[in-house]
Amino acid sequence: xKDSSFLSGTSKAFLARMNVRVVQIFxxxxxxxxxxxxxxxxxxxxxxxxxxxxxGGSNIIKVAWYWSSLWRACFTDSTAVTNCIDFPVLxxxxxxxxxxxxxxxxxxxxxxxxxxxxxxxxxxxxxxxxDKHKNRTVLTGGICxxxxxxxSFSAYVVYARHVSDEYLNRFYGDQKYDLGTPLFLGWxxxxxxxxxxxxxxxxxxxxxxxxxxxxxxxxxxxxQAETKSKLYEKSMLxxxxxxxxxxxLSSESALSSESxxxxxxxxxxxxxxxxxxxxxxxxxxxxGSSTVGSSLSSGSRSDRRSVNRNSYV
Numbered sequence: 001x002k003d004s005s006f007l008s009g010t011s012k013a014f015l016a017r018m019n020v021r022v023v024q025i026f027x028x029x030x031x032x033x034x035x036x037x038x039x040x041x042x043x044x045x046x047x048x049x050x051x052x053x054x055x056g057g058s059n060i061i062k063v064a065w066y067w068s069s070l071w072r073a074c075f076t077d078s079t080a081v082t083n084c085i086d087f088p089v090l091x092x093x094x095x096x097x098x099x100x101x102x103x104x105x106x107x108x109x110x111x112x113x114x115x116x117x118x119x120x121x122x123x124x125x126x127x128x129x130x131d132k133h134k135n136r137t138v139l140t141g142g143i144c145x146x147x148x149x150x151x152s153f154s155a156y157v158v159y160a161r162h163v164s165d166e167y168l169n170r171f172y173g174d175q176k177y178d179l180g181t182p183l184f185l186g187w188x189x190x191x192x193x194x195x196x197x198x199x200x201x202x203x204x205x206x207x208x209x210x211x212x213x214x215x216x217x218x219x220x221x222x223x224q225a226e227t228k229s230k231l232y233e234k235s236m237l238x239x240x241x242x243x244x245x246x247x248x249l250s251s252e253s254a255l256s257s258e259s260x261x262x263x264x265x266x267x268x269x270x271x272x273x274x275x276x277x278x279x280x281x282x283x284x285x286x287x288g289s290s291t292v293g294s295s296l297s298s299g300s301r302s303d304r305r306s307v308n309r310n311s312y313v
């Protein structure tokens with residue numbers, strides 16, 4: 001009983017550990033993928049783009065593209081010749097571009113810190129110390145990934161808000177740009193990284209709710225002791241019931257013996273009375289016979305005397 005309960009507890013704990021490991025592995029994959037997407041968007045071109053020329057019924061098709069990134073602004077004509085102007089020093093760049101750069105750098109740094117902490121505290125790694133320290137480490141790594149994703153998402157939102165404000169402003173006389181591919185890729189990457197951080201936090205919650213093998217063993221021992229106490233109580237109740245039944249049976253046997261004795265005595269008294277009656281009847285008959293005999297004998301004697309007298313005469 002003890003071995004089966006202990007094995008069932010350990011098997012449940014093992015399955016719970018495996019589920020936690022699967023969740024953490026998925027979290028690691030999501031965070032890696034999201035962080036790579038965000039890092040790629042920083043080096044990508046075409047954050048905003050616009051095309052001019054070849055419109056309005058022009059006979060000569062001449063198309064040109066103006067596009068910009070976080071680091072430079074470029075112009076590409078129909079002959080695929082690109083001319084770029086790198087942004088000057090940091091303090092001469094527009095404010096929203098500086099904000100986007102700072103937020104993305106914060107996000108990438110937090111994601112790198114989250115990688116180190118999560119790898120140290122994952123269940124499938126053999127570094128990080130005891131279970132409690134590993135749980136704290138994984139939780140801290142998940143929070144770092146969530147903060148990193150929020151920072152990156154905010155950076156893309158700031159850039160997209162500036163571009164959309166210029167595009168929707170009817171009084172803006174300069175060129176109007178559309179949103180480029182890196183913004184959408186960055187949003188997807190930020191969502192992936194945030195999902196991975198949530199997976200890490202969920203795995204830590206499962207580990208905190210999960211019971212250690214020592215606790216499962218203690219629970220098995222407690223359940224075994226409880227079953228023993230229940231069996232002992234049942235045995236005590238059974239023995240008490242037996243003890244209560246025995247005097248009842250003895251009283252019933254005493255009553256039956258008394259009833260049998262009384263019936264025997266009644267029978268014996270009846271037989272005595274009948275014997276007495278038969279004795280009296282026999283005595284009466286004997287007395288009757290004796291009177292009859294005496295009467296006969298007296299009659300015979302009187303006859304004999306009369307005969308004797310006649311003979312004398």
